[in-house]
Amino acid sequence: MPDFKPIKLVLEDGTVFKGKSFGYHKSVAGEVVFNTAMTGYPESLTDPSYEGQILVSTYPLVGNYGVPHDDKENGIPKFYESDRIHVSGFVISDYSFDYSHWNARGSLGDWLEQNEVPGIFGIDTRALTKILREKGTMLGKIEVDEDDIDFYDPNKENLVAKVSTNEKITYGNGKHKIGLVDTGGKYNIVRCLLKRDTTVTMVPWDYDFNNDDFDGIMLANGPGDPQMCQATIKNISKALNGNKPIFGICLGNQLLGTAAGGSTHKLKYGHRAHNHPVIKVGTGTCYITSQNHGYVLDTDSLSDEWEPLFVNINDDTNEGIRHKTKPFFSTQFHPEASSGPTDTEFLFDEFVDLIKASKGEK
Numbered sequence: 001m002p003d004f005k006p007i008k009l010v011l012e013d014g015t016v017f018k019g020k021s022f023g024y025h026k027s028v029a030g031e032v033v034f035n036t037a038m039t040g041y042p043e044s045l046t047d048p049s050y051e052g053q054i055l056v057s058t059y060p061l062v063g064n065y066g067v068p069h070d071d072k073e074n075g076i077p078k079f080y081e082s083d084r085i086h087v088s089g090f091v092i093s094d095y096s097f098d099y100s101h102w103n104a105r106g107s108l109g110d111w112l113e114q115n116e117v118p119g120i121f122g123i124d125t126r127a128l129t130k131i132l133r134e135k136g137t138m139l140g141k142i143e144v145d146e147d148d149i150d151f152y153d154p155n156k157e158n159l160v161a162k163v164s165t166n167e168k169i170t171y172g173n174g175k176h177k178i179g180l181v182d183t184g185g186k187y188n189i190v191r192c193l194l195k196r197d198t199t200v201t202m203v204p205w206d207y208d209f210n211n212d213d214f215d216g217i218m219l220a221n222g223p224g225d226p227q228m229c230q231a232t233i234k235n236i237s238k239a240l241n242g243n244k245p246i247f248g249i250c251l252g253n254q255l256l257g258t259a260a261g262g263s264t265h266k267l268k269y270g271h272r273a274h275n276h277p278v279i280k281v282g283t284g285t286c287y288i289t290s291q292n293h294g295y296v297l298d299t300d301s302l303s304d305e306w307e308p309l310f311v312n313i314n315d316d317t318n319e320g321i322r323h324k325t326k327p328f329f330s331t332q333f334h335p336e337a338s339s340g341p342t343d344t345e346f347l348f349d350e351f352v353d354l355i356k357a358s359k360g361e362k
């Protein structure tokens, strides 16, 4: 085994975890969050919602299936959620030096190195997670050699502006025209829409989509504090006066709720997993969902025109909302999965059905 350089993770409360470096050997600071999923590191690492965050995997064995090919389909990578790694650093327990998978093109360590993102292995990530669960999400820094860098709070910045597209980009040429507000959206949202006879036009986070002739508006996921996206919230508020279908995911749920007059707050340590159970309100139906968020919408803050659509049965937090009379709805979880269970992908069908109904089609 080669000699891996020492590297450490320092938490805001002074706790230090010493590990070994297996990615790009540099110091970084960010917000430390944990995900309990057992698979899906290529998708998570490229999810723009992780911008500014140091990601901890509670599942110990990581890297065993390498990283996938970067083949493209419809102009986007087939197996990644964006064009680069967005996490600031990756913290794991056991690194698999050997990888094997039909679709592997290289190792996780080499991929981190190419993207200049540090990786630490040899850390008891379950002990680390217990601290984060007890004290809540904390700032942290990964330090190499004798470095002593400052802590950095990504939520004080407009991270959405950093990760959003700067120009309109159109994918596919299906029947229904979707305006996708790119607050840091994952490519699987585009893939799920394109599978359903749509043309998807991705627009910048602060673009006023109300003047375009879209058939429906898709509000994407994205990083940071939703209250940083006032320009998006303003445009959504305008759209709420009309009748075009709107579907929001994760940050999209928080932005739709805020535009509807609601408020948001930060959870103690967030939901990042493949197994969050949510109940559809008014039914006994439970879905197992993929999640990655730190903020949450306050259901009680919504006006009477809105109602909760899903609720998390672990902690009773909001998992989605819908307008009582207009075709507007959103989910806090990820129906596009990637990674995680695909049980709620049918919500994309429901969105397209709303579009058809609003156009007078069957």
Ligand SMILES: NC(=O)CC[C@H](N)C(=O)O
Binding pocket: 049, 220, 221, 222, 223, 224, 225, 226, 249, 250, 251, 252, 292, 293, 294, 295, 296
């Ligand atoms: N995946 C997301 O869209 C995350 C939304 C928001 N940044 C949060 O942490 O709550």
